[in-house]
Structures are given as structure tokens and as C-alpha cells.
Amino acid sequence: xxxxxxxxxxxxxxxxxxxxxxxxxxxxxxxxxxxxxxxxxxxxxxxxxxxxxxxxxxxxxxxxxxxxxxxxxxxxxxxxxxxxxxxxxxxxxxxxxxxxxxxxxxxxxxxxxxxxxxxxxxxxxxxxxxxxxxxxxxxxxxxxxxxxxxxxxxxxxxxxxxxxxxxxxxxxxxxxxxxxxxxxxxxxxxxxxxxxxxxxxxxxxxxxxxxxxxxxxxxxxxxxxxxxxxxxxxxxxxxxxxxxxxxxxxxxxxxxxxxxxxxxxxxxxxxxxxxxxxxxxxxxxxxxxxxxxxxxxxxxxxxxxxxxxxxxxxxxxxxxxxxxxxxxxxxxxxxxxxxxxxxxxxxxxxxxxx
Amino acid sequence: xxxxxxxxxxxxxxxxxxxxxxxxxxxxxxxxxxxxxxxxxxxxxxxxxxxxxxxxxxxxxxxxxxxxxxxxxxxxxxxxxxxxxxxxxxxxxxxxxxxxxxxxxxxxxxxxxxxxxxxxxxxxxxxxxxxxxxxxxxxxxxxxxxxxxxxxxxxxxxxxxxxxxxxxxxxxxxxxxxxxxxxxxxxxxxxxxxxxxxxxxxxxxxxxxxxxxxxxxxxxxxxxxxxxxxxxxxxxxxxxxxxxxxxxxxxxxxxxxxxxxxxxxxxxxxxxxxxxxxxx
Ligand SMILES: Nc1ncnc2c1ncn2[C@@H]1O[C@H](COP(=O)(O)OP(=O)(O)OP(=O)(O)O)[C@@H](O)[C@H]1O
Ligand SMILES: [Mg+2]
Numbered sequence: 001x002x003x004x005x006x007x008x009x010x011x012x013x014x015x016x017x018x019x020x021x022x023x024x025x026x027x028x029x030x031x032x033x034x035x036x037x038x039x040x041x042x043x044x045x046x047x048x049x050x051x052x053x054x055x056x057x058x059x060x061x062x063x064x065x066x067x068x069x070x071x072x073x074x075x076x077x078x079x080x081x082x083x084x085x086x087x088x089x090x091x092x093x094x095x096x097x098x099x100x101x102x103x104x105x106x107x108x109x110x111x112x113x114x115x116x117x118x119x120x121x122x123x124x125x126x127x128x129x130x131x132x133x134x135x136x137x138x139x140x141x142x143x144x145x146x147x148x149x150x151x152x153x154x155x156x157x158x159x160x161x162x163x164x165x166x167x168x169x170x171x172x173x174x175x176x177x178x179x180x181x182x183x184x185x186x187x188x189x190x191x192x193x194x195x196x197x198x199x200x201x202x203x204x205x206x207x208x209x210x211x212x213x214x215x216x217x218x219x220x221x222x223x224x225x226x227x228x229x230x231x232x233x234x235x236x237x238x239x240x241x242x243x244x245x246x247x248x249x250x251x252x253x254x255x256x257x258x259x260x261x262x263x264x265x266x267x268x269x270x271x272x273x274x275x276x277x278x279x280x281x282x283x284x285x286x287x288x289x290x291x292x293x294x295x296x297x298x299x300x301x302x303x304x305x306x307x308x309x310x311x312x313x314x315x316x317x318x319x320x321x322x323x324x325x326x327x328x329x330x331x332x333x334x335x336x337x338x339x340x341x342x343x344x345x346x347x348x349x350x351x352x353x354x
Numbered sequence: 355x356x357x358x359x360x361x362x363x364x365x366x367x368x369x370x371x372x373x374x375x376x377x378x379x380x381x382x383x384x385x386x387x388x389x390x391x392x393x394x395x396x397x398x399x400x401x402x403x404x405x406x407x408x409x410x411x412x413x414x415x416x417x418x419x420x421x422x423x424x425x426x427x428x429x430x431x432x433x434x435x436x437x438x439x440x441x442x443x444x445x446x447x448x449x450x451x452x453x454x455x456x457x458x459x460x461x462x463x464x465x466x467x468x469x470x471x472x473x474x475x476x477x478x479x480x481x482x483x484x485x486x487x488x489x490x491x492x493x494x495x496x497x498x499x500x501x502x503x504x505x506x507x508x509x510x511x512x513x514x515x516x517x518x519x520x521x522x523x524x525x526x527x528x529x530x531x532x533x534x535x536x537x538x539x540x541x542x543x544x545x546x547x548x549x550x551x552x553x554x555x556x557x558x559x560x561x562x563x564x565x566x567x568x569x570x571x572x573x574x575x576x577x578x579x580x581x582x583x584x585x586x587x588x589x590x591x592x593x594x595x596x597x598x599x600x601x602x603x604x605x606x607x608x609x610x611x612x613x614x615x616x617x618x619x620x621x622x623x624x625x626x627x628x629x630x631x632x633x634x
Contacts, residue, residue, distance in 0.1 A: 054531050075537040087528045091550030101536035148536060 002064040002156040004028040004051060004189065009060035011046055020046045022214045023059065028157070030065075031187035033180070035200035037236070038210035044193045047210075048159045051191075052079040064156055075104070077156060080149020084162040086141030088133045095120070095129040098147045105152075115151045122185075123147050123178065139171040143178070150182065157189040164199065176203060197237055209233050225279070231348045234277050240307055240318045243283075247274040247344065254344055258313060260291040263342050263353060272347040280307060280318040282341035285325060290334035292317065296327045310335065378607075385410045385603035392599045410600030413592065414608065420601060423608065426588035430568060431612075432499060433584060437506025438563035444507070445514025446556065450544055452515070453522035454530060468519050471512040479509075479572045490577060497581045505573050510563040517562060521555030522548070554624065561620050565613060585609055 004027070011021040021043040028034055036044045049055040051062060053074035061070045069077050080101075089097050095116055102112045120126040123143050128136070133144060142163050149158045160179070164172045180203060183190050192203050200207050201221045208218045209232070217229040221237075228234035234242030245256045249269060255262040256276050263276065284290075285308075294312035306325050310317045310333060319335055327333050344351040383398040386406040397403035413420025448471075451457075452464050459467075474482075486505055487496070495501030525548060533543040549556075574584035583591075589605040592598060 052535060054534070074531070074534040075539070078537070079535060081532075081535055083528055083532075085526070085528065087526065087532045089529075089533075089547055089550075091547075100533075100538070104533075104537040104539075104542065145532075 002189065003030045003066075004157060005063040005066075006047075006051070007061045007063060009047075009050065009057050009062065011043075011050060011055065011057045011059070015058075019213050021050070021057075022212075024215045026208065026215065026218065028189055028191065030189055031183075032189055032206065033183050033204045034189075034191045035204035035207045036191060036193045036210060037195065037197060037200040037207055038216075039195060039236075042210045043213040044210060045161055046213075048081065048161050048191065048193060051157070052081050052159055053077045078152060078154060079157055079159060080146075080152070080155050081159040081161060082142060082145040082149070082163040084165050086138050086145060086166070088136070088141050088144055090132075090134040092133055093130050094125055094133050094136070094144055097133045097144050098125070098129075098151055101148050101152055112151075115153070119147045119150045122150070122182075139167045139175060142167065142175065146179075146182070150186070150188075155188065157191065160190065160192045162193050162195070164194070179203065197239070201237075207237075209236060211236075227350065228277075228343065229350050231275065231277070231345050234343070234345075238279060238281075240280050240320070242277045242279055242343075243315075243317045244275045244277045244345070245312075245315060245317070247276040249274065256292075259293075261337060261342060263339060263344050266351060266353055269351075270346065275345045277343045277345060278337045278341050280320040283317075283319045283335045283337045285319065285321060285327065286334050286336035288334070290336035292337075293332060293334045296329050296331050296333055299325075299327070299329060308333070381603045381606055384599055385601075385607060387600050389596070389600075407600070410598070410604040413598065413601040414604050419594070419598075421588050421591055423585065423588055423605065426583045426585045427608070429499065429582055430574075430585035433502045433506055433574075434564055434567035437503050437510055437567050438560060440503070440507045441510035441514050441563055442556065442560055445511045445559065446518050446549075446552070448511075449515050449518030450522055450548065452519050453525075454527070468515065471515040474508070474512045482508075483572070483576050486573070487576065496577060497579045499582055502574070502577055502582065502584070505577055506567050506570070509570070509573065510567055513562045513566060514559045517559040518552070518555055521552055521559075525551050557620060557623060561616060564616060568609075568613060 006024060006026040006028075008023055008025060009021065010019055010023040012019050036047065038044055046055065050057045053069070053072060053076075057070065061068050063069065064077065089100060092100065098116045098119055099112045102115060107115075116129070117126070120129050123146065125140070125143060125147060128140070133141070136144065145163070146158070146160075149155050164175060167175060176199065179190065179192070182188065192200070194200050194203075204221070206218060206220055207224055209216045209224065211230075211232050217224060217233050219227075224233055224237045228237060228242065231242075231244060234244070245259070245261065247254050247256050247261075249265055252265050253262045254265045254269075254274055254276065261276055261278075292312055294310040294317060296308050297311045297316070298309035300307040300309070302320075305320050305322050308319045308321065308325060308327055310319060317335070344353060380398065383400065384392065386400055386408070387404055388407045388409060391397060391404035391407075394404070400406040409417065412418070414423045416422040452468055457464055457467060486508075490496045490501045490505070493501070495504065529547060529551070530543055533547045534540075538547065569586070570584075571586040571590075574587050575590075578584070578587065586609070589602070589609065592601050592605060
């Protein structure tokens, strides 16, 4: 169990190659649950492999509880990692798999036996301890991988690199619950890599959103939802994504021309491409003249909610309404958005307005 | 209808087996013949068509005009098994290195090193005969078992490297990384995690080594004079101006026997699922 600090960390796979991971500064609290969220190729695995020591960063340092481990080997760091494709020792039984990290560390046999039994009990693997690990299904293999981390009571962190990708949806749900419970029980630092936002939002206390090798924003699910730092986050988090409309500076206000959407402009506003964004959840259908008028072109049913696709000036604005809305396709509607729910983006980055 | 197809299948299998087994049966029957029976045409039922004789077999064990193959047989066994074992150990280690680590020698990389090993087997063995001869003479190992074992290691290791590099490449790297993360030292990783996964590869490599080693005539012939004789060389010594088909047949049977047993065992192992699950 450790606090992990990535200090001015950056990585390029070859000298002179573009950064796979751009310089960043991050702290992972001891016992926290984190999700690394981002599209494919954005550097998530690169970051995990640097933390676990499979990769030496080309710049910066990795600190565990203040101790510089950048040059230390994987084994010494005492990290557990679960990969996307289940990796298990095929020639061993489930029990031997679970005990292997302790065997490697030269623990006494009695201790190994006790730990393996405890972990197997916790993960529900007890009945199959003596089975060959090779015969297990993918989800059980992932549980065994996780168990290999848990047998070490002093494991610094458990890194999960898209461990649920190959798992059936129902079992996925169970595994996610188990992960969450394990975290609460053992207060282990856990980092889950995923490109599924639901997975990230339900698992983590804090989410690190990455794009093109860069950490775009780190924050709680609410923060990411309410105050996305970039257009990318607004677009990536939330379903459906945030609405973005082109905006202009007019006198002292930023407005979307042709609508009543407007925000007071800050004193010194640099030149650039302005957009106003708002969440589909924050807009409401307004019977009276609202901020924006458009025509309903699509309706998606989402359980208790409905999402309306409203066309306005060649843009499609989405609005989430609970229950069944009276709106019909082809009908003109008017929507309202509270001013404090509007976010302004300048060249893709959110402006911090008073 | 199903039985019809089944009988067709069986018929095909029986025909094929006959095709394969026939030469062996012919060899067996020839080994009990005498000169007259051999030249008298296609006769192969002993007692009915010809009077069986043990002359062919006796000539393998010190009979008149024959040799004694017991010593060469043992020699061949020792040289083949020790040569294969050493080649397999060295070759497997080299292959693991070539599969997992990056080597650079100027513009040359891992692939070139692997090819260098294989290239040893591409050139005709005669190219190597003189250097090998001089080296063994320098070491004083000409006409000795250790000398032959050295040569066989050199000849068999490329095979082991070749088979095993390919095999290790199919064992996912993630397995090594997992073991490192679990705190396993590199050597332990190799022995306890990777090797158990490589058993089918080892079996195949061992089989190739043993076959090539056992069948080698060229080096067995060029690196020995009088002290040490290997089986293929001693069999050639059986030959004379009148080809003794009977003793040659007997010799062929005894020299093919261990390989037949090996093939049987390996086939059993591989079909029993020795390969299953080894590769993802
Ligand atoms: N071994 C490597 N050598 C060179 N470049 C690499 C290597 N591994 C990854 N990269 C590059 O680094 C970038 C980040 O890759 P990384 O595997 O970290 O992405 P990721 O976020 O894990 O993606 P995914 O969701 O597909 O797993 C990519 O552009 C990739 O092409
Ligand atoms: Mg990845």
C-alpha cells in the first residue's frame, strides 16, 4: 500500500520519437480508486507499465511513499497488474498460481498456505484451488490474476489494464463489484484502465482522463461531469455527450447567435474559437419561449428517460428528459438552460468564469 | 449408409497401413533369408516359401563374415543422447535469449543471429569436415566419444535453437512480465514459468535432434578411425562385393527400431494433448 507520485513523468518509446506520454504530474493517494480513461492509443498502458516497472520512463521519476523507485525492478516494487488478456501460469493449479508471488519472495510454506486459502475464500476460488489454472474461464482467470496481487499483504498497488474487456457483460458487473469490495476491505490503491466511461464512473473515486498522451483532467466523476476542463472531456464523459454550439463575443457577453444562450464574458478574453457547451441533462423543454428553438428529429428511449435530438442550424442538440416527453418528431420545441450550467470553451479549453 | 462410409474409411486406413508396413515386413522376411532365397524371386513366407536362416542376424553379433554391432550400437546411443541433451540445453537457453532480449551487432539483430544458427545446416557437411577434423586433432579428441559428442552438439544445436526460438515466440511475453511482477528472478522465471509451457516444443526439438544425430553417417565416418565406431559406419562395414541383403536387412531393422519407438511415444504425447493449451 503506497502513495504513488508521478513526478514530471514523460515517455517516448525511442529517442527523438514523439511522446507516447507527455510530461505530467500526478499523485495517487494510498487506498484510492482511480480510473484511467481515454481512447485507444492515448498512453494508458504506457503509464501503467511505467508504474509497474515494465518500462523505464524516458523522463521524470516515480515515487512510492516518497521513495524513488524509477530505477527499481518490477519485482522489488511489489506491484500487481491484471492485463486485458488473462495471463496465468498454465502449468500450475489455481492454488499454486495464487501462491506463486509468495513462493518467489521466499515466504514460509505455512504462511503461503494460509494466505492462499484466505484470498481464495475471499474471491470464491476456494472450491477450485487444486484445479489446473489452464482449464478456467476468462473471468476466473482474471480473478486468479487479481488474487496473485491480494496474497501479498503489502502490495503497493493493483493496476488493472482493461481487465474486463474479454469478460461477459453479466460477469463484468460481478467482477466490478468484487473489485470495489476488495478496495473497501483492504484499502488498496487501485488503478483501472478502461475506455468505457460507465466502468470508470462506477468504479473510481477519481478519474484521470487522457487524450493523445496527455492528462487532460483529473477529478471526481461529478467534477468531470459538471466542469469538464476541455471539450474532449465534455464529449467523452456523459451519455449522450455534452452539446457544443459555436459562440461569439458580442460587447461584454459571449453568445450563441440566433439563441438566447449567453454568458458574461471575462474582462480580458484572448482571441480564439469560442464554443458554449451544456449537458443534455441540464437542458429542459420549456413551454414558453426558451433559449433555443429547434425541430425534434429523433427520440431515443433510455429506460426511464428519453433523449431528444433537436436540430438547430445544422447542429443537433440533445436533451435528456425524464419520463415520456410530449414532444413528437417533426415538432418545433423550445429549450431552456440555466446560465450557471453553461460552459464556455476557448480553443477547446474551458474558460473559468468568476 | 453410415456403416458404408465407415467401412470405406477403414478400408482406406488398412490400405495405407499396408503400404507403410509392407517394406518393413519385407525387410523382416529378408533378414531371415539366405542368398538363394533372396535371388529366387518374391518369396516371403518363411517355412512355406523358403527355409529361414539366422545367418543374417548372426552376422550382426560376431557371426561368420559379420561384425559385432553391440559396441557401435551403444556408442551411437551415447553420442546421440548426450549430444542431443547438451544441444537441447544450450539451444533452449540461446533460443530464450533470442526470443526475449534484443541483441545488436552493428546492423545485425536477433533474426540474423537465429539465421546464423540455421545456416550451419544449410551448407553441405563436407564444408565443416576439415575444420572439425583439425579442431578435434588439436584437442586430441579424434576417434573418441567426447570428440564425437562435441561435433554432434555443434550439428544439433542449430536445430534446437531453430525449433525453440519459434516456440518461445509463441509463448506470450506477458507471462514473463507477470512473473517478474510477482517477484520472480529471471532465471526462476525461465525455469518455473516458461519452461513448463515449452514442453511440447522441447519434445519436438528433442525428437529432431535424436533423429538427426542417430542417422548421421558423415561425421561418424570422418571423425573416427579404429577406436570408436558408430552404428551407421559399422553397418556399412557389413557390405561386401556380394551384397548381403539378409544381414543388411537385420541391421536396418535394429537401427530403425529406436526411432520407431520414439516416433510412437512422441506421437502419443502430442496427440494426447501435450500441445493443447500450450499455445493460446
Ligand atoms: N512498445 C512500443 N513501442 C513503440 N511505440 C509504442 C509501444 N507501445 C505503445 N506504443 C505507442 O504509444 C502510444 C500509447 O500506447 P498505449 O499502449 O499506452 O495506449 P493505450 O492507451 O493503452 O491504448 P489501448 O486502449 O489501445 O490499450 C501509442 O501511440 C502506441 O502506438
Ligand atoms: Mg492499453
